[in-house]
Amino acid sequence: MAGQPVCAAARELSAPTPDLMRSIHLTMVRIRRFEERAVELFMAQELPGFLHSCLGQEAVPAGACAALRDTDYITSTHRGHGHVIAKGLRLDRMMAELYGRTTGYCKGKGGSMHIADFSKGILGANGIVGGGIPIAAGAALSAKMRQSGQVSVAFFGDGAASQGSFHESVNMAAVWALPAIFVCENNQYAVSTHGSRQRVIPDVAARAAGYGIPGVTVDGNDPLAVYAAMVEAVERARGGHGPSFVECRTYKWLGHYVGDPGKYRPAEEVAQWKAADPLPRYERELAARGVLSPEESELVHAQVAREIEEAVEFARLSPHPKPEDALEDVVA
Amino acid sequence: MSNIFYKEAVRDALREEMRRDERVFLLGLDIGRFGGTYKATDGLVDEFGEERVRDTPLSEAAIAGAAVGSAMTGLRPVAEIMYIDFTTIAMDQIVNQAAKLRYMSGGQAHIPVVFRTQEGAGRSSAAQHAQSLEAWFAHIPGLKVALPSTPFDAKGLLKTAVRDDGPVMFIEHKLLYNSRGEVPEQEYLIPFGQANICREGSDVTVVALSRMVLRALEAAAELEREGISVEVIDPRTVAPLDIETIVKSVEKTGRLVVAHEAYERCGMGAEIATQVMERGLYFLEKPVRRVCGRNVPVPFAPVMENYVIPGAAEIVKAVKELL
Numbered sequence: 001m002a003g004q005p006v007c008a009a010a011r012e013l014s015a016p017t018p019d020l021m022r023s024i025h026l027t028m029v030r031i032r033r034f035e036e037r038a039v040e041l042f043m044a045q046e047l048p049g050f051l052h053s054c055l056g057q058e059a060v061p062a063g064a065c066a067a068l069r070d071t072d073y074i075t076s077t078h079r080g081h082g083h084v085i086a087k088g089l090r091l092d093r094m095m096a097e098l099y100g101r102t103t104g105y106c107k108g109k110g111g112s113m114h115i116a117d118f119s120k121g122i123l124g125a126n127g128i129v130g131g132g133i134p135i136a137a138g139a140a141l142s143a144k145m146r147q148s149g150q151v152s153v154a155f156f157g158d159g160a161a162s163q164g165s166f167h168e169s170v171n172m173a174a175v176w177a178l179p180a181i182f183v184c185e186n187n188q189y190a191v192s193t194h195g196s197r198q199r200v201i202p203d204v205a206a207r208a209a210g211y212g213i214p215g216v217t218v219d220g221n222d223p224l225a226v227y228a229a230m231v232e233a234v235e236r237a238r239g240g241h242g243p244s245f246v247e248c249r250t251y252k253w254l255g256h257y258v259g260d261p262g263k264y265r266p267a268e269e270v271a272q273w274k275a276a277d278p279l280p281r282y283e284r285e286l287a288a289r290g291v292l293s294p295e296e297s298e299l300v301h302a303q304v305a306r307e308i309e310e311a312v313e314f315a316r317l318s319p320h321p322k323p324e325d326a327l328e329d330v331v332a
Numbered sequence: 333m334s335n336i337f338y339k340e341a342v343r344d345a346l347r348e349e350m351r352r353d354e355r356v357f358l359l360g361l362d363i364g365r366f367g368g369t370y371k372a373t374d375g376l377v378d379e380f381g382e383e384r385v386r387d388t389p390l391s392e393a394a395i396a397g398a399a400v401g402s403a404m405t406g407l408r409p410v411a412e413i414m415y416i417d418f419t420t421i422a423m424d425q426i427v428n429q430a431a432k433l434r435y436m437s438g439g440q441a442h443i444p445v446v447f448r449t450q451e452g453a454g455r456s457s458a459a460q461h462a463q464s465l466e467a468w469f470a471h472i473p474g475l476k477v478a479l480p481s482t483p484f485d486a487k488g489l490l491k492t493a494v495r496d497d498g499p500v501m502f503i504e505h506k507l508l509y510n511s512r513g514e515v516p517e518q519e520y521l522i523p524f525g526q527a528n529i530c531r532e533g534s535d536v537t538v539v540a541l542s543r544m545v546l547r548a549l550e551a552a553a554e555l556e557r558e559g560i561s562v563e564v565i566d567p568r569t570v571a572p573l574d575i576e577t578i579v580k581s582v583e584k585t586g587r588l589v590v591a592h593e594a595y596e597r598c599g600m601g602a603e604i605a606t607q608v609m610e611r612g613l614y615f616l617e618k619p620v621r622r623v624c625g626r627n628v629p630v631p632f633a634p635v636m637e638n639y640v641i642p643g644a645a646e647i648v649k650a651v652k653e654l655l
Contacts, residue, residue, distance in 0.1 A: 104438070106437050106438035109435055109436055109438050110436040114436040114437065116433075116437040116440055116441065117440070118440045118441065124433055124437055124441070126429075127428075128424055128429070131425075131428060131429055133397070134393055134394050134396070134398060134401065135397050135400050135404065135425075136401060137397060137398055137401060138398040138399060138400055138403070138405070139404065140401070141398050141401065142401065142404075142405040142406055142407045143405070145407060164393055165393045165394070165424065165425075168393050168394035168397075169398075172388065172394040172398060175389055329434055329435050330435055330473050330474055331474060331476065331498050332443075332444070332498030
């Protein structure tokens with residue numbers, strides 16, 4: 001229940017197949033390289049607007065979405081590139097959306113914070129902190145009423161757990177035993193405000209007990225721990241036993257947005273988390289398990305690097321929307 | 333024709349749509365066993381069960397969000413927010429999510445959700461249970477806003493709202509639930525954006541919203557006895573707004589009064605007056621007059637509430653001042 005870490009045995013028992021472990025790795029690399037490139041392009045002023053990077057948090061979406069089906073729903077956040085990549089989006093159309101082009105997932109109307117693809121169950125990243133949580137509960141209600149067997153995942157940060165929408169939605173999902181999973185990416189800071197100034201309890205997952213649902217806190221930099229917790233939560237949801245809460249401890253490497261120097265964080269803290277980089281850590285584990293050799297891993301990185309450059313090329317060559325396209329898609 | 337209460341018209345519309353389409357369901361506080369605070373959903377749980385007439389926790393943000401999320405994923409929810417004053421708690425889901433997700437997703441999201449609520453003063457409910465906030469929602473691109481003034485309109489507009497593929501704010505009036513009116517036996521729908529000329533006249537045009545339509549008709553009857561001919565127009569939906577019908581009427585009368593309970597400042601009266609001036613300034617022989625709620629919170633004591641919320645007498649006075 002609340003606050004209990006997923007034990008090593010549970011992690012081992014629900015360990016994914018070698019193929020799935022490799023696929024989680026591919027997802028993490030894709031998120032990592034996409035985010036690195038997006039930051040570069042943003043700093044080079046190629047991308048309009050602003051950008052919230054999920055660098056350092058890749059293990060959460062990669063592990064969590066590995067436990068989902070294509071038809072399952074997710075709602076995401078302003079820091080949402082990782083979630084939608086993990087749910088299966090193409091990097092070229094994502095990049096095109098960041099560039100505000102017609103070939104982007106939202107035809108340039110949403111941008112970085114609002115990527116959605118209903119065909120992949122992605123009900124939208126969201127610019128309002130806590131805004132996607134009630135929607136995920138609604139999608140879970142719909143899945144239950146339609147008896148579709150789908151589950152619905154709300155990704156949100158530790159900051160959103162201070163919003164009323166979070167508390168209302170978790171409670172409602174619990175009362176109705178909805179097939180929902182509330183995944184809190186605890187990256188320690190709500191914009192600049194540390195968790196210790198957001199709440200008096202250390203684990204956000206402890207709140208689950210207040211709503212009568214299971215809550216666990218896992219190492220969010222360990223994709224297999226995230227995956228194990230999600231497998232259990234998904235099973236519970238699909239089995240009609242109601243929602244679960246999964247808190248994933250992680251860290252955002254950059255500030256709140258790209259360009260935020262993040263001076264509110266001790267330099268040692270940032271250095272410590274960067275040293276505990278989830279990607280090489282996972283690669284070491286895969287090598288030790290004999291699932292993916294360092295050479296094979298190199299090939300994955302090279303393949304993804306090509307994919308990213310193709311995505312950037314695609315976005316750069318894609319047409320801009322016509323100004324008057326702004327008038328479309330307002331009402332049904 | 334049958335003569336029914338406004339609340340029955342709401343209920344009949346919901347019942348017919350729920351029988352027609354199994355994706356339609358209701359959710360809200362107290363709508364099931366209790367039958368709704370104004371009894372608009374009374375008895376529906378007996379026919380459709382607790383799954384489709386769903387009592388919720390007291391959580392407006394989650395009610396609205398559950399409606400948005402289920403609408404995006406294949407259902408057609410009708411969410412009740414008990415008082416329009418309480419939409420403040422659900423505002424993110426209505427304004428930032430329901431109204432915008434279709435647009436922000438490049439047209440992917442279909443959000444066929446109806447937010448049923450009610451507004452209006454006249455029951456000494458004080459400032460948190462008596463506001464008229466239609467202008468807030470009409471301001472937001474992506475929302476449609478309907479304000480039925482009769483049982484006939486309530487039924488026909490609500491059926492249209494349920495079939496609309498986007499979000500609709502359906503704003504009833506708390507003092508109309510027990511009003512009566514004629515409703516056809518056979519099925520009918522009223523399209524959005526089509527004003528109703530409730531009474532034809534030639535001297536002054538009065539555009540009125542929600543319950544003020546009834547006050548405007550009373551005023552028109554009184555003025556007729558003095559030989560003054562008033563045309564009363566009920567836009568029925570303020571988003572979309574049938575400005576054509578209003579401008580055409582002003583072309584005939586040359587005089588316009590806009591009447592609503594909502595605060596005067598930035599109310600629909602300001603919008604209607606502006607649009608009339610943009611399209612037909614030279615039809616106007618006198619300045620436009622607004623008869624609206626005063627720019628103060630709605631007070632509790634009846635004597636003050638009556639002072640703040642206009643009635644037929646204020647409309648009569650405004651019309652006479654234009655002649």
